[in-house]
Amino acid sequence: MTDKLLNWIRPEIRALNAYHVADARGLTKLDAMENPYTLDELTGHWPEVLAAAEINRYPDPSAAVLREKLSQTMDVPEGAATVLGNGSDELIQMLAMVVSGKDRCIMSFDPGFVMYRMIAEFVGMDYVGVPLDESFNLDMVATRAAIEKHQPAIIFIAYPNNPTANLFNEANIEEILKIAPGLVVVDEAYHPFAQSSFMSRLPEYEQLLVMRTVSKMGLAGLRLGMLAGAPELIQEVDKVRLPYNINVLTQQAACSALEYVSVLDEQAALIRAERETMLKALSDMSAVEAFPSRANFILFRLLQHDAASVFASIRDQGVLIKNMNAQTGALKNCLRVTVGKPEENAAFLLALEKALAA
Ligand SMILES: *Cc1c(COP(=O)(O)O)cnc(C)c1O
16 A cells, blocks of 8 residues: 555554554463363343343443442442543543543553553553553652653553552552642552552542453453443543443343342452462572562563573463563563463463473
């Protein structure tokens, strides 16, 4: 194709690399923080669930019934409002759209969740990534200086952080809430595994928004996220939401799935217990440095081996994890593994041991 047409594409878009998802066919999938367990209690009722969905009609535009159920399940405090997204990724995009403008930036922390940076670029905003300290905690000296200098429209705080898996210090986040000039979004995608939340703090801070998703708790295929906060702010975010962003099947299936929250909670408890087992096994390996985790995944560094070769060897043994692809910087020689079922985790640990012995 000639540049004549492609020149109409914004240069910052042409400069981007598309978000890459690895092909997992035939592999044990420990790369994407999915819950390995299925919700059999629900799938037995699929015919009824689907029959109740009127696919000839547009969905309820605000998904009122589902929003109410999610608010109850996720303990949204009285007085806070909510808006739903097609995954929390869409909520991040909606937030960026409502604040975007010349000389406005989105701030987060590096290493951090890549979508904050990507979506800033999609909407033509600057992204400022404040480096975390060596233990992947918030560096408050750098954070204060960056907030003062850049006056961010929004600060995203992943709590726990992805890809590092740790939970930032609560008092540090409180300080950020006090000094931030704009919105502060606490992204609690891993809440079932962290069991620590800012949700109950919403009434204290008008600039605080809390984001949740059903993805990591076991419903990633539905694509459903929720943003909670002051009604005045949520109302503005809701204006850029495409009218029917949560489809009929998702609304119906999510409402039904939420009837089995206790099952999902039990699954999360199993995953948390397995996480501790895996952390112990990894920390017993002298060639590996495993970082603390409050999520359903573990970041680890190879101290003597090349991460790319170890990643390839583990994949060749049938287990897909995530290569953080860093030759330098904070994630140098790091890999990330999602906590799966006990037998999947055992397969991963065995593959890792073999890779390290090779
Ligand atoms: C996975 C993840 C999300 C995205 O969740 P979806 O609801 O599946 O779009 C958001 N934030 C963080 C930090 C994540 O790791």
